[in-house]
Amino acid sequence: MRGSISAKGLYKGFSTITGFLPVIQGIDLSVASGQFVALVGPSGCGKSTLLDILSGFLQADRGEVTVDGQAIDGPGPKRILIPQRASVFPWMSARRNLDFVQHHADEAEKARLTQHYLQLVGLQEFQHAYPFELSGGMLKRLEIARALLVKPDILLMDEPFGSIDALTRLKLRNELRRLLTVERHTVLLVTHDVDDALHLADRIIILTERPAQIKHIVEVPFGHPRALASVELATLKNEILTDLGVSASGPEEAHELASRHVSA
Amino acid sequence: MTVSSDATRQRRFGLVSRIWKYLLPLALIALMVAAWWAAVTISRTPYFPTPLQVLRGIVELLRNGTLVQHVSASLMRVTIGYLAALMVAIPLGVLMGWFPRVFRAVNPLIQLLRPISPIAWIPLAILWFGIGNLSPIFLIFLSSFFPMVVGTVSGVHGVEREYIRAAMNFGITGNRILRLVVVPAALPQIIVGMRIGLGIAWLVVVAAEMIAIDSGLGYLIIDSRNAGNRYDLVVAAMVIIGTIGFLLDILMRRLEQLEEVRWRYAR
Numbered sequence: 001m002r003g004s005i006s007a008k009g010l011y012k013g014f015s016t017i018t019g020f021l022p023v024i025q026g027i028d029l030s031v032a033s034g035q036f037v038a039l040v041g042p043s044g045c046g047k048s049t050l051l052d053i054l055s056g057f058l059q060a061d062r063g064e065v066t067v068d069g070q071a072i073d074g075p076g077p078k079r080i081l082i083p084q085r086a087s088v089f090p091w092m093s094a095r096r097n098l099d100f101v102q103h104h105a106d107e108a109e110k111a112r113l114t115q116h117y118l119q120l121v122g123l124q125e126f127q128h129a130y131p132f133e134l135s136g137g138m139l140k141r142l143e144i145a146r147a148l149l150v151k152p153d154i155l156l157m158d159e160p161f162g163s164i165d166a167l168t169r170l171k172l173r174n175e176l177r178r179l180l181t182v183e184r185h186t187v188l189l190v191t192h193d194v195d196d197a198l199h200l201a202d203r204i205i206i207l208t209e210r211p212a213q214i215k216h217i218v219e220v221p222f223g224h225p226r227a228l229a230s231v232e233l234a235t236l237k238n239e240i241l242t243d244l245g246v247s248a249s250g251p252e253e254a255h256e257l258a259s260r261h262v263s264a
Numbered sequence: 265m266t267v268s269s270d271a272t273r274q275r276r277f278g279l280v281s282r283i284w285k286y287l288l289p290l291a292l293i294a295l296m297v298a299a300w301w302a303a304v305t306i307s308r309t310p311y312f313p314t315p316l317q318v319l320r321g322i323v324e325l326l327r328n329g330t331l332v333q334h335v336s337a338s339l340m341r342v343t344i345g346y347l348a349a350l351m352v353a354i355p356l357g358v359l360m361g362w363f364p365r366v367f368r369a370v371n372p373l374i375q376l377l378r379p380i381s382p383i384a385w386i387p388l389a390i391l392w393f394g395i396g397n398l399s400p401i402f403l404i405f406l407s408s409f410f411p412m413v414v415g416t417v418s419g420v421h422g423v424e425r426e427y428i429r430a431a432m433n434f435g436i437t438g439n440r441i442l443r444l445v446v447v448p449a450a451l452p453q454i455i456v457g458m459r460i461g462l463g464i465a466w467l468v469v470v471a472a473e474m475i476a477i478d479s480g481l482g483y484l485i486i487d488s489r490n491a492g493n494r495y496d497l498v499v500a501a502m503v504i505i506g507t508i509g510f511l512l513d514i515l516m517r518r519l520e521q522l523e524e525v526r527w528r529y530a531r
Contacts (some may be wrong), residue, residue, distance in 0.1 A: 005450070046357060055433070057429060057432075074432075075432050075433045077274055079433075080434075081429070083429070085424075086426070087424075087427060087428050087429065089448070089449075090449075090527035091448045091524050099435040100434075103435070103436065130527055130530075131527070132530040133530075139413045146434075259369060
């Protein structure tokens with residue numbers, strides 16, 4: 001299986017009107033193929049910039065990124081980025097959006113794959129609908145289907161549940177987990193929601209305030225499905241929140257907090 | 265409350281709102297015509313015609329075939345000038361919007377020429393193309409070119425970065441991004457430019473025909489005034505110009521209902 005990522009000594013900054021703004025400062029990262037890694041950090045710390053570098057849309061000022069031992073040179077279908085804002089094409093129906101990305105496939109194969117992925121994300125009866133006719137959750141599912149369809153080695157997800165209501169978010173989280181059991185990919189998820197990270201990831205990387213550095217790496221050695229209300233996960237959550245400077249409560253309080261959160 | 269009574273209520277509501285949709289503007293037009301009629305009758309002006317005289321004028325122009333002749337002459341000039349402008353403005357606008365170097369090179373010239381009223385070009389148009397069809401066609405070309413090029417550039421500049429990045433991510437490159445992503449994404453804005461361009465073209469053709477040629481609706485206005493102060497025919501031509509302009513706008517609005525651009529207008 002392919003899709004291992006290695007980043008060494010990454011530095012990235014931008015020139016602004018007030019001077020040079022360092023965004024990423026010396027990040028070393030190693031993700032095994034098939035692993036699900038969540039990047040958690042304060043808002044504006046450089047998580048999205050890191051994802052842009054890993055997807056090939058941005059070049060690091062210093063450092064090296066390799067995928068399966070090969071240096072990356074620009075974006076490509078082996079590393080699909082799902083951005084925070086919808087990127088499905090609004091002038092195409094759901095079906096055409098999926099057909100469009102299979103530009104090398106023949107018509108029969110195209111139709112078969114499109115139907116398969118529409119079914120996988122539960123959008124088959126909305127295949128003729130345009131993105132503006134779909135709900136936020138459906139739109140995200142379409143986006144995920146389009147990404148999975150090209151069989152990428154790596155999925156890079158930038159706050160995929162960012163603008164979605166709490167209930168849909170919960171459903172989508174479960175759905176993503178289900179999809180990833182059907183098809184295994186290396187996943188890098190950028191999120192500011194610790195629950196998302198704990199629910200989905202094998203490993204959580206906590207970043208500092210900008211310029212981003214790795215502050216702490218938390219392994220999540222639990223199988224799926226996970227109960228966020230469990231003492232182990234509540235303790236981990238508290239540990240992460242403390243790292244992020246949000247909470248300093250003990251495990252019991254964290255457990256109670258997590259239970260309340262889940263029941264809400 | 266039963267489902268069928270709900271449906272009846274909805275149908276009734278739909279009918280009422282449809283009636284209001286047409287009734288209100290028609291009532292306003294009727295009010296204006298009434299005010300015009302009253303003003304002419306009260307002032308007893310010997311020159312300004314009543315709505316009925318204008319209507320008779322339209323019938324007269326229809327009967328002697330002049331109206332069809334002038335309308336087709338104007339429409340022919342607008343069609344040629346407008347289509348020529350469309351064929352240059354949209355590709356140029358796409359290139360300017362997509363390639364920063366082309367934008368930097370061409371935009372100053374566009375912005376320099378754009379504020380010059382097409383009417384100001386009339387002397388030069390006559391000098392270059394003489395009295396005939398070419399002068400008004402050139403003026404129509406000029407007048408519709410600028411709104412279309414500006415609309416297209418702004419449409420391309422406004423294309424969401426996410427769409428372009430998504431296309432690149434899925435391995436679509438070069439001209440295919442331009443053709444399959446940038447142009448469709450900019451299309452709603454391009455259509456706005458096309459609509460404004462056609463509106464201006466129709467304004468300009470009348471002005472150009474008043475000076476540079478001896479046929480068309482503009483010429484009909486000048487000729488009617490010169491040939492014995494036939495203000496009934498002057499206003500008749502004005503009514504026809506307004507009506508055709510209105511119909512052209514309806515035609516352009518239909519473009520906004522195309523499947524490919526419906527997303528932009530969906531609420």
